[in-house]
Amino acid sequence: MLAIIQTELVKIASRPRSYIGFAAITIIVSIIHLAMAEDGISYLGFITQSFEQSFFMEGKILNGNLVCFIILQTLIIQVPLLVALVTGDLVSGEAASGTIRFLTTRPVSRTQVLLSKFAAGGIYTLLLLLWLGILALAGGLLIFGNGDLVVLKSDELVILQQDEVLWRFMAALGAAFVALLLIASFSMLLSCYSDNSIGPIISTMAVIILFTIIGTMDIPLFDKIKPFLFTTHMVVWKSFFDNPVPTTQIWQSMIIMVLHIAGFTCLALFHFNRKDILS
């Protein structure tokens, strides 16, 4: 199995498309760093103007932790897209290029093939996330320095002491990894049903965007649907920046995401094992 995972990783690493994600993240993070360095103070002034008549905040509000937190907001839409760009192509891309015939006439089972692709996709996702984390956090700390983290919510502020922040970022990235694995498994499921590269990628993104829109709209009908949308639980990483940390809610969302991953993977395995390879 390790040998198959290795071959899948070689394939991913050999494709130019795989580096789009890293390049995009580098560009996004650099742009945000530049923007915050230029205009970060006025951006924060916009936030603090509603209470600065009554009291003021002494200390370094604009710091690497805050900038990193702002960058992590890209985990909602942009990074899932970059993950789906690669994982959505893992099966359908082979079908489109015809290599799936060679792959599935080997003595390895289709289950092993698919799980290896999933594992390789997971490793790619992890590397992408680590790259984001390193650039955002290490880069941010280098440029803006350390300090307490002011978490901006729509109707409150949460201020976390800098000694508390690093473990929260680590935990948040861990939760974000599970969320991105969910995207990877969903896009791979769609990939098993398609014979072209682009369909699963676009379908995955369309679903994420649609669910996110439903999740953000304050319509009573949508309120009933929201708990069942996986995008609702994908943002649980933000809960690590609450005080106190809502551990019950986090565990619930993590379990729901893991169940989604298991469900998507099982469906993909079921279909992939049974389908006739005609391409």
Added chain:
Amino acid sequence: MIEKIIETRNLCKSYGSFVAVDNLNFEVYPGDVYGFLGPNGAGKSTTIRMLLTLIRPNSGEIMMFGKPLSKNRSFILSRTGSIVEKPDFYKYLTAENNVRLFAKLSGYQVTEKRIAEIFELVGLKGREKDKAKAYSHGMKQRLGLAQALIHDPDLIILDEPTTGLDPQGIIDIRNLITHLSSDLKKTILLSSHILSEIEIIASRMVIIHNGKSIVEGKVTELLDTSDLVVSFQVSDMEPALREIAASDWQKFLSEKKDGKLVFHLSQKQVALLNSFLCEKGIAVTAIESKKKLEDYFLQLISKN
């Protein structure tokens, strides 16, 4: 010693109401170069895909290396190499890395020496480091053979292996198949539309039509030289017909066409009939024997 390398028993595959393979039975023995013939849509590719587990049969059984395929897939496929239709590769990898990758998936530890050997065998020596996307169609066919052979399989299944090759390439492939069969004792199942190729290299064959096996057996036995289709071009048709009608040769006459008399004869009888006509003063200007397998094939298909 395994008796049969491949054996299918009442193999069936349908797509909705369309029956692609209908109770197909055939056997491939060790060392065979087994021809798999049939017109387009006969079910050849479907059958080959079932042998390679790309497609699940609706019913029936496939035994390979004496074991049921459904329960011994890994063992069987580790000893099988194949090309199914047009060979496709990972364009962004070199030819060598493509072959290495497939060898790894077959559980085979490939060495540099083996790579060099295989690339030389298929006529791609010196092109190992080229990216697969730079390969021509013919080169990809050869590379397809390389990936089929890299793990030293006992059984090689080739679906149209000479498609897109130039005449020299076709000869090279034919020679390779012969070398694999006679020198390396591989068993080969070969599906092709080029009947002359099957005729030359196959030891046994099956002809399928509408998913069914029409005939199976040794090529030499099926293409009985006692039943040749021979046309005699004569200078004078009328006297020739009179003489033949008055003789035992009448029962061998199948048709008269374009100044030619067409007989079903054995090899020996060709000379005898020629002598008979000469004795009767009928000048024979040409004797032509039609392509045997092609004729046999068309004859069988039209019957079915």
Added chain:
Amino acid sequence: MKKAVLAFVFFISSMHTTAQQAQEVLDGVIKNYEKVKDYQADVHIVADISFIRILPMNARIYFKQPDKMRIVSKGIAILPRQGFDLMYRSITDKNSFTVVPQGNELLEGVQVQVISLLPLSDTMEVIIAKFWIDPQRHVIMKSQITTRTNGTIAAAYSYGSFATYGLPDQMTFWVDVKKFKIPKAVAADLNNNEKKEQPKGKDPNKGKIAITLSNYIINKGVPDKIFQEK
């Protein structure tokens, strides 16, 4: 008639005397302050504001006469915008305010004098400042300052061993706060539509900041560069 005039003069002179007494009380407080040329102390800040969740914070406060003040914290500290420096400025600016005595009260077992300062000008930031002063120790126990732009800031002070310098051990500020709202696109709770319940007993329009001071170092010198560093 004579009696009425005498009574009126006595009343005016007693009023003048009371205001004078009040000024003397204030002067006693000022004298205490002026003993301190500079000081530095550790501060522990606990902010209790409805829309801010922050853990107690430690910082260091630096003061140098006449009006240099800086709070240096490792992290972010929340402080009232108009803090104790406004109180100090109001008391010492004799030319801008009228002193109005408002009688005596018992505050935490101490007999205090209540003194209001009314600005002489209509344009001043302070509308009215009210102080509860312990005349024995010459310290301000409580203050309530209403400003034009920042609402009312109430404060309570408690003293320990540094009462002789007028330096409190504890200060508690109550400030008016407006409802906090920022656009959802900027906020971190994009997908979270949970309605948060206000904790019971908490006034969403008032914030409280409690500051505990300790480890005073008084009149030992504070370099000017501390007030320049950012």
